[in-house]
Amino acid sequence: MSTHGVKGGAAPVGGDEVDTPVANVDVLLGQSYFLRFDPKLWAAMQPYPPLGTLYAASFLRARGYDVALFDAMLAESETEWDQALARTHPKVAVLYEDNFNYLSKMCLLRMREAALSMTRMARERGCTVIVAGSDATDHAQTYLDAGATYVLIGEGEETLSELLDVVVRANNTPLEDIQGLAYMRVGQLHVTPRRPDLKDLDALPFPAWDLVDIGRYRAIWLEHHGYYSMNVATSRGCPYHCNWCAKPIWGQRYHVRSAANVAAELEWLKQTFAPDHIWFVDDIFGLIPGWVEEFADEVERRHAQLPFKSLQRADLILKGNTIDALRRAGAQRIWVGAESGSQKILDAMEKGTHVEDIYATAQRLHAAGIQVGFFLQFGYPGESRQDIEKTLQMVRDCRPDDVGMSVSYPLPGTRFFTAVQHELGSKQNWQDSDDLAMLYNGPFSTAFYRWLHRVLHREFRAQRAWDELRSSHPSVRRRLRLLAGIAYSKLALPALRLELERRARAPHKGLINLIPVEAASE
Numbered sequence: 001m002s003t004h005g006v007k008g009g010a011a012p013v014g015g016d017e018v019d020t021p022v023a024n025v026d027v028l029l030g031q032s033y034f035l036r037f038d039p040k041l042w043a044a045m046q047p048y049p050p051l052g053t054l055y056a057a058s059f060l061r062a063r064g065y066d067v068a069l070f071d072a073m074l075a076e077s078e079t080e081w082d083q084a085l086a087r088t089h090p091k092v093a094v095l096y097e098d099n100f101n102y103l104s105k106m107c108l109l110r111m112r113e114a115a116l117s118m119t120r121m122a123r124e125r126g127c128t129v130i131v132a133g134s135d136a137t138d139h140a141q142t143y144l145d146a147g148a149t150y151v152l153i154g155e156g157e158e159t160l161s162e163l164l165d166v167v168v169r170a171n172n173t174p175l176e177d178i179q180g181l182a183y184m185r186v187g188q189l190h191v192t193p194r195r196p197d198l199k200d201l202d203a204l205p206f207p208a209w210d211l212v213d214i215g216r217y218r219a220i221w222l223e224h225h226g227y228y229s230m231n232v233a234t235s236r237g238c239p240y241h242c243n244w245c246a247k248p249i250w251g252q253r254y255h256v257r258s259a260a261n262v263a264a265e266l267e268w269l270k271q272t273f274a275p276d277h278i279w280f281v282d283d284i285f286g287l288i289p290g291w292v293e294e295f296a297d298e299v300e301r302r303h304a305q306l307p308f309k310s311l312q313r314a315d316l317i318l319k320g321n322t323i324d325a326l327r328r329a330g331a332q333r334i335w336v337g338a339e340s341g342s343q344k345i346l347d348a349m350e351k352g353t354h355v356e357d358i359y360a361t362a363q364r365l366h367a368a369g370i371q372v373g374f375f376l377q378f379g380y381p382g383e384s385r386q387d388i389e390k391t392l393q394m395v396r397d398c399r400p401d402d403v404g405m406s407v408s409y410p411l412p413g414t415r416f417f418t419a420v421q422h423e424l425g426s427k428q429n430w431q432d433s434d435d436l437a438m439l440y441n442g443p444f445s446t447a448f449y450r451w452l453h454r455v456l457h458r459e460f461r462a463q464r465a466w467d468e469l470r471s472s473h474p475s476v477r478r479r480l481r482l483l484a485g486i487a488y489s490k491l492a493l494p495a496l497r498l499e500l501e502r503r504a505r506a507p508h509k510g511l512i513n514l515i516p517v518e519a520a521s522e
Contacts, residue, residue, distance in 0.1 A: 026168050028090035029057050030070035030081055031097050031133075032115035033104055040434035041103070045224040047073050047217060048231040050098035051281060054207030055233075056132075059157040062205050065164060069211040074220075078114050082121045091168055093122035095148075096156060097133025099249045100233050100281040106409065107135035109431045116146040123147035128167050132156035137248040138412045140182040141189055151182040154249055155197050155236070157204075197250055201236065201257040206265055214273055227276035230269060234262045238283040240313075243350045244380070246411035256288055263298035270304055277332070278308040285310035286322070293321055296328040307332035309373070314338065314357040323368050333371035333401060336361055341394030342387035345380050350415075355394065362398035371401040378452060379407040381419070383443045385504055388452070395460060399467060403460050407436050407449045445508040448500070455496045462489035 031050045035042050049071060057067050070084040085093060095115055097104045104111070112135055122129045131143045132152035140151040152159045159180040165171040166178070175183060180195035198204070221228040234257050237250030269275060286292035299305050307330050314336050317323060326334065338358045340346055346353055362372045376391060395403060410417040410424065420440035430437055436453060438446040465482045468474060474482060 023087070024089045024091075025068045026066040026090065027060060027092045027094055027164065028068045028070060028084060028088050028127075029053055029060075029094045029096050030084070030118065031072055031104075032095055032111050032118055033098065033101060034072050034075055034077070034111070034114055036074075036076055037110045037114065038103070038108070038432045038434075040432065045220060046229070047220060048101075048229070048279065048281075049073060049209075049212045049217065050096075051100045051207055051231050051233055052098040052104075053096045054209065054211065055204065056094070056096045056157055056160060057208035057211055058205040060161060060164065061208060063161050065168070067208070067211075069208070071212060072114070074216060078117045078121065081118045082125075085122060085125050085127065090127055092130060092164060093118075093125075093127040094130045094160065095119065095132070095136075096130075096160070097135070099134060099155075100231070103433055105134045105246060105248075105411075106433070107138070107411065107429050108433065108435075109427075109429045111135075112142075112429070116143070119143060119146045119148050123149075130160065130163065132160065134246070134248045140191065144182065144184050144189070149183065153180045153182055153191065154194050155180070158198065159195055197236065197253050197255060199255050201255055202261040206268065209269075209273070228274075229277040229279055230273065230275040231279045231281050232262070232265060232269070233281050234285065235282045235287070239287075240284075240352060241350050242352075243415035244377075244408055244410070246414050246417075248413055254284075254287060256291065259291055259295035259298050262295060263302050263304055266299060266306060267302045267304040270306060275306060278306045278330075280308055280310035282311065284316070285312050286326075287313075287316065289319070292329065293325040296325040299329050305330040309333040309335060311335045311337065311375075313353060314361040315353050317361045318357060318364070323364055323370070327368050327370060331370050333373055334365055335373035335375060335402075335404075338374040338394070339377045340380070340383075340387065341391035342383070345383055345387050348382055349377075349380060355390075358394065359398055362400060366399075372398070373402040373404065374398070374400040376403060376405045376456070377408055378405065379438055379442045379444070379449055381408070381416075381442065392456065392459070395456070396463065399463065401464075403456065405453050405456055407438060408442065410440055441508075444504055445506060448503040448506070448508075451496070451500050451503050455493070455500050458489055458493055458496060462486050462493070465489075 031053045033050065035047050050073060053069070057069055060067050068088045068090065070081055072081065075081070095118060099105065115131065115135070119129050119131060129148045130150045130152065131148045136143045136151045137153050140153065143151050150163060159178060162173065162178045163181065166173055166175070175181060176190070176192055179193050182189065182191045184190070218228045235255060237254040238245070238247065239252050239254040241252070266278065286295065309332060312334055317334065336358065339349060339351060341355055343355050346355065365372050374395065378388060378391070408416065409430070410420050423440045427437065428439060436446065436450050438449060462485065465486045469479065469482055
């Protein structure tokens with residue numbers, strides 16, 4: 001059995017690309033998230049390889065398949081996928097989206113266009129084409145119409161392996177007996193029953209990192225940020241019921257690797273690739289009671305600590321010795337799905353958290369020397385200007401180290417989507433991650449939220465500059481830059497806020513109020 005890394009695109013920084021000639025592989029795996037097609041993320045330049053795709057690659061290799069990888073993350077365009085097809089001559093081309101990447105779960109239009117284009121390219125070269133991912137699970141017919149032979153519904157590794165046994169090895173298993181599969185037969189769409197999720201995640205081989213051009217990623221990170229970060233998944237899914245959160249792959253289910261298994265992977269990554277930092281990509285890191293404490297013990301025992309960032313719920317962080325365990329394990333920054341500073345909005349979202357938890361979490365993490373990031377969501381049905389101000393005030397009070405802002409985004413399968421579906425127009429997805437379009441008749445206009453984004457970040461940067469001046473001893477050059485930024489913000493913010501108010505008063509399509517299920521049934 002051989003393995004092949006087919007690298008897409010010239011590296012944005014560092015090194016010349018060298019393609020190793022390979023031919024006639026069983027499977028060429030790829031994905032359609034191109035960093036180049038997402039201007040905001042391209043500017044941020046924090047690329048991570050497609051972890052979900054790497055899991056699929058290692059899963060197939062463990063079953064004896066000859067696998068090559070096309071990594072779209074750093075590629076220039078879909079043309080490089082076509083070139084990879086020409087080099088590898090695969091029997092099967094698989095677009096296996098990275099389900100650990102929240103941008104893949106958002107189903108951005110530009111990436112869908114890329115996936116459909118790549119599907120057509122593979123069919124034109126005579127490949128059997130298989131597509132797996134959130135968007136394909138929700139819109140299987142769209143991908144089949146574009147030329148996909150099969151679409152995997154939900155979690156894909158086992159379904160893909162069973163399907164390849166039929167397609168590549170001529171196993172005589174009927175298609176209708178393969179769970180989690182969509183395909184066309186005599187002009188009719190057939191969808192088999194959904195496959196149960198994998199529960200024993202420790203049984204999975206580690207991702208196929210040897211297929212990735214680590215040198216290119218390292219060079220980009222070092223040039224733009226001065227350190228090198230890698231991504232790791234400790235779990236799959238989320239059991240909570242936030243009614244705007246789409247979960248087409250794992251639904252409400254949650255499965256987690258053992259703390260020892262994750263620590264062993266960290267030890268291996270540290271010894272093999274020497275990263276400076278880890279991003280734990282889980283929807284919720286360390287949800288199981290006692291898991292973080294056990295993980296910290298395992299990491300310390302193996303001397304596998306690496307600075308890391310992760311996403312957690314405010315209420316879970318406050319339980320037991322979680323914060324101390326996070327510190328011991330190497331936590332550098334914890335992102336909190338804060339969403340809103342208004343309890344009314346949190347309750348409407350069915351978030352299950354309280355504003356006071358967010359305040360307490362920020363205070364206790366900072367006291368432990370751990371940085372805090374806030375994910376904020378504006379534009380939820382019923383949100384008022386007062387609710388928005390509560391959120392802005394929460395940022396001022398809690399003084400997070402970073403903030404990310406989004407606008408409520410209706411995706412299929414959520415109660416939010418069901419409530420506003422009749423108001424959606426022809427555009428039902430963002431073009432890229434910086435779109436911020438209000439896709440339904442929300443509280444305020446798209447222009448308002450885009451302006452709110454400017455106000456939030458201008459105010460946040462000024463606040464961070466003041467904090468740095470007060471809490472550290474920057475060089476004279478750095479101090480002058482900070483003072484200049486503060487002065488600019490002080491001059492710019494009044495005009496920005498005035499324009500925000502003007503846009504708040506501008507006519508828009510109106511409010512939608514989600515009616516609680518209990519009230520709707522009365």
